[in-house]
Amino acid sequence: MKFENPFLDQNGKIQFLWNPVADKVFILPSPPPEKHGSLIEIPQQFREEYRDNFGILLAVGPGYYDKKGIFHSTSSDLLPGIKVVYDITVPWKQKVKDNNGMEHELILCGTSDILGIVNE
Numbered sequence: 001m002k003f004e005n006p007f008l009d010q011n012g013k014i015q016f017l018w019n020p021v022a023d024k025v026f027i028l029p030s031p032p033p034e035k036h037g038s039l040i041e042i043p044q045q046f047r048e049e050y051r052d053n054f055g056i057l058l059a060v061g062p063g064y065y066d067k068k069g070i071f072h073s074t075s076s077d078l079l080p081g082i083k084v085v086y087d088i089t090v091p092w093k094q095k096v097k098d099n100n101g102m103e104h105e106l107i108l109c110g111t112s113d114i115l116g117i118v119n120e
Helices: 044-050
Strands: 024-029 054-060 063-065 071-073 083-086 093-097 103-110 114-118
Antiparallel strands (some): 054 083, 063 071
């Protein structure tokens, strides 16, 4: 699950200018695959359907206040730069430009939509 993060600066730090609010996160999804297995090539128009639900966290919100006014901070395990597995049914997508002006589609979701952290 190696893929290039276009939001890295020359020192290898994430250079992402948007800060999510509450318990929201921005995720750079892994690119859709070009092949299924080693033999079957997936045509461009169908690649989105075969996208897996892995990505890199770009930004993490601080937490949220519940109805009683109690603050719930975001898990300290969720840090920008880690690889995560997220719920693929999340409908919120946002187009953002990287440091070179290229446009990327990011996932905006809540921390509860993150299913796990990928340890490599």
